[in-house]
Amino acid sequence: MSYYQVPIGPQHPAIKEAFQFNFILDGEVIVDVKPRLGFVHRGIEKGMELRTWVQGIFLAERICGICNVPHTTCYCLAVEKLYDIDVPERAKYLRIIINELNRIHSHLLWIGILGMELGFHTLFMYVWRDREKVMDLVEMISGNRVTPSMNCIGGVVYDITPEMIPIIKRNLDYLEERTKYYKSVLEEDPSIRARTVDVGVLSTEKALDLCAVGPTARASNVKSDVRFDDPYTLYDTIDFNLITYDTCDVWGRAMVRVDETLESISVVRQALDKMRPGPINVKVKRIPPVGEATARVEAPRGELLHYVKSDGKETPYRAKMRTPTMANIPSLCEMLKGYHIADIPAIVASIDPCYCCTERVIFIDPNRGEKWVWSYDELRNYSRKYYGVGV
Amino acid sequence: MDNVFTLIRIFIFPGLLFLSILAFLFEWIDRKAYARFQNRIGPLYAGPSGILQPIADFIKLMGKEDITPRYVDTLIFNNAPIFAVAIPFFASLYLPLDGSPILSSFEGDVVLLLTLMTLYTIIVFIAGWASTNRFSTVGAARAILQFLAYEIPMFISVASVAVYVGSTSLTYISMNQPVPMILLQPIGFIVFIISMQAELERIPFDIPEAESEIVAGWLTEYCGPKLAFLRFAEDLRLVFCSGLATAIFLAGGSGPILPPVVWFVLKMIFIVLLSSYIRSLFARFRIDQMVSGCWRYLIPLSILQLILTRFVEVGLRWL
Amino acid sequence: MxxxxxxxxxxxxxxxxxxxxxxxxxxxxxxRGKHEFYVDRCVGCGLCARECPALAIELVPSDKNVNGRIPVFYLDKCIFCGQCERICPRAAIRLTKFYELASPDRKTLVYSAG
Incomplete structure (x- = not known):
């Protein structure tokens, strides 16, 4: 029997963002897979170079809609290294809280997505309903449900007032109960187990070879978590566990995320208790000194790295990010081989892909190899011409 | 006069018009119940509590542009929706909705009805195949594979009722149940409901049109009026399958006080709610799991029911 | 189960x-919703326009203050980050709780004082 190709994407219900996989199939079995990136490239790294250091925070926040907090945290950590300043202790705990709330919301979102990909719409609806509690907390703390704009260079912007703490704890109690329930669903439900156990296996050796990061690696029994390996913002003062599973399959990845959600809830509680009153940010000069710096944080999807270089001007000389989905795509291609078409959504979802995170690397190059970059003014002119109003 | 009466029975009540209204009503009930199970509201705006939403959807789709892709087999592709609507309509005319069948009743019409359901699957297959889209092709292949798995247990579970009652006429079966068959043959009923879920391509067996895997399966290339017809056909099949389950396992329209047609519809609604409940409980199975599950569990269970039926029959005769 | x-x-x-x-x-x-701009407090320093990450603030000539310019807010471009509110030295900008900004016409989304 000859092989045939099925393109999944760029527009496909299983893939929420524009991304293409070309599957080479033998009947329903996947023989090979060719990923193709670049559909949602937005030139963010170039955009960073055209914006001031402060504006860069908000651009970094929009690299990814879901893990926006780790992006800003990482960017701010890197820029703070340039300034060589230490942020106040309360700001560090506030960063932990907002990061872990973000992780809870991202992981719960992912459980819903898994349910959706497996055709389990009820689970999807329930999880997303409960996820609203985290969103409400983030809105209460910062004023926005999804993008809190919490970090600034030198600390955080919004403080948690004493009146908020009981509300946060109440919502966390509810979330803990619900997360435990979803854990029991994932453990027991026969149809979920049938679709996820022993599907998308990535062995420990392969995971190490292909540099998998985050929950994908941890489900393959690789102990890697930046919060442990290279603690930032006082994560070393907080007592929590590194979750690993040795099942190496989609089910293991789901369980890692559920358990991490529970751990995150306990981290937020500890941080709330450890927080002492004090300043939440320090004033910094407008332009950092010349130099370069990198920072790493553990985003919900894995290790995130930001690099910035300053040449003493108002804008960064260079900014570069390495996002977890980018690091996980080789592992994903490895996982898919040998499984059925029906397993594609579950396996692709299992790395929690975020393509808009991934795609800032390739330059848009539409005119057959001809490279051109628009300056910021040209872009603004274009937009002005296009819409007839505005800046 | 007699002819006019027959025509009214076929076209208005309890014939095509009534069946169409039931189809839209059942889609609404199904969507509303599914939404409630998921803690949502469901359709809300069209009519009171959104009861007109299925009709609104149908009209909306009828008004859309009718596209026939260039590379499809035009004849099959364009005619499949018509057959898809015609078959469940025709089959539903044998349901004893108000105590007697709309068209006619004869010994062996259960076999005819089950054959018509088979024919529908064939229509699905050739419609998907004629689309020449990769997703449609995979969906069509899955539909026929799935059909190989659920059809046999369904037939056997129906057969065990027919053996017990001693007739293969649907009307006779529904009117001659001392107690509803669901009490005497619970295993058969469970097997039938699970197979019905597969027949109607609903979760956990919505494999031929698995959205996250193969877009819309065999429906991928359909749009506009053709899609409206296919969706209407799905609603009609919901009516037909719930009607069949009612007639065979729930003693049809028999019941105290209320007229048979009300009883029949109420029992059908019960089946629809049961189906929505199952729909909200599971994730989708994979096609190989589904096929092996059907052959490994459903078929032995249905055969067990057939054997038990025999014992019960013999036992009752001894008593 | x-x-x-x-x-x-x-x-x-x-x-x-x-x-x-x-x-x-x-x-x-x-x-953080629609802006409220207090023109009597504004000194026209232009910090908001310089800091705005989305370039949603433009300075237009005005005789309301010594610097001769006041900001205009393009709410269709605004990302509601609150940076203008934070940076303003005279607290002339405040983000309100109003969020129903959807409009079929971009021109209605230009907000300025007076």
């Missing part, structure tokens, strides 16, 4: 959906 009971219970629960245009959920105190 944890799901069977849970799903059945929901049949008798109130749906969690909010019928949005008719009923609204409460908004947080710190919500």
């Amino acid at each position: 944890a799901m069977i009971r849970e799903v059945f219970k929901h049949l008798f629960k109130r749906p969690v959906t909010v019928k949005y245009p008719f009923e609204k959920t409460p908004i947080a105190e710190r919500y």
Whole structure:
């Protein structure tokens, strides 16, 4: 029997963002897979170079809609290294809280997505309903449900007032109960187990070879978590566990995320208790000194790295990010081989892909190899011409 | 006069018009119940509590542009929706909705009805195949594979009722149940409901049109009026399958006080709610799991029911 | 089997959906919505326009202050980050809790004082 190709994407219900996989199939079995990136490239790294250091925070926040907090945290950590300043202790705990709330919301979102990909719409609806509690907390703390704009260079912007703490704890109690329930669903439900156990296996050796990061690696029994390996913002003062599973399959990845959600809830509680009153940010000069710096944080999807270089001007000389989905795509291609078409959504979802995170690397190059970059003014002119109003 | 009466029975009540209204009503009930199970509201705006939403959807789709892709087999592709609507309509005319069948009743019409359901699957297959889209092709292949798995247990579970009652006429079966068959043959009923879920391509067996895997399966290339017809056909099949389950396992329209047609519809609604409940409980199975599950569990269970039926029959005769 | 009971219970629960245009959920105190601009406090320093990450603020000539310019807010471009509110030395900009900004015409989304 000859092989045939099925393109999944760029527009496909299983893939929420524009991304293409070309599957080479033998009947329903996947023989090979060719990923193709670049559909949602937005030139963010170039955009960073055209914006001031402060504006860069908000651009970094929009690299990814879901893990926006780790992006800003990482960017701010890197820029703070340039300034060589230490942020106040309360700001560090506030960063932990907002990061872990973000992780809870991202992981719960992912459980819903898994349910959706497996055709389990009820689970999807329930999880997303409960996820609203985290969103409400983030809105209460910062004023926005999804993008809190919490970090600034030198600390955080919004403080948690004493009146908020009981509300946060109440919502966390509810979330803990619900997360435990979803854990029991994932453990027991026969149809979920049938679709996820022993599907998308990535062995420990392969995971190490292909540099998998985050929950994908941890489900393959690789102990890697930046919060442990290279603690930032006082994560070393907080007592929590590194979750690993040795099942190496989609089910293991789901369980890692559920358990991490529970751990995150306990981290937020500890941080709330450890927080002492004090300043939440320090004033910094407008332009950092010349130099370069990198920072790493553990985003919900894995290790995130930001690099910035300053040449003493108002804008960064260079900014570069390495996002977890980018690091996980080789592992994903490895996982898919040998499984059925029906397993594609579950396996692709299992790395929690975020393509808009991934795609800032390739330059848009539409005119057959001809490279051109628009300056910021040209872009603004274009937009002005296009819409007839505005800046 | 007699002819006019027959025509009214076929076209208005309890014939095509009534069946169409039931189809839209059942889609609404199904969507509303599914939404409630998921803690949502469901359709809300069209009519009171959104009861007109299925009709609104149908009209909306009828008004859309009718596209026939260039590379499809035009004849099959364009005619499949018509057959898809015609078959469940025709089959539903044998349901004893108000105590007697709309068209006619004869010994062996259960076999005819089950054959018509088979024919529908064939229509699905050739419609998907004629689309020449990769997703449609995979969906069509899955539909026929799935059909190989659920059809046999369904037939056997129906057969065990027919053996017990001693007739293969649907009307006779529904009117001659001392107690509803669901009490005497619970295993058969469970097997039938699970197979019905597969027949109607609903979760956990919505494999031929698995959205996250193969877009819309065999429906991928359909749009506009053709899609409206296919969706209407799905609603009609919901009516037909719930009607069949009612007639065979729930003693049809028999019941105290209320007229048979009300009883029949109420029992059908019960089946629809049961189906929505199952729909909200599971994730989708994979096609190989589904096929092996059907052959490994459903078929032995249905055969067990057939054997038990025999014992019960013999036992009752001894008593 | 944890799901069977849970799903059945929901049949008798109130749906969690909010019928949005008719009923609204409460908004947080710190919500960042449409701007409110106090023209009498503005000194026309232009910091807001310089800091705005989305370039949603433009300075236009005005005789309301010594620097001869006041900001105009393009709410269609605004990302509601609150940076203008934070940077303003005279607290002339405040983000309100108003969020129903959708409009078929971009021109209605230009907000300025007076």
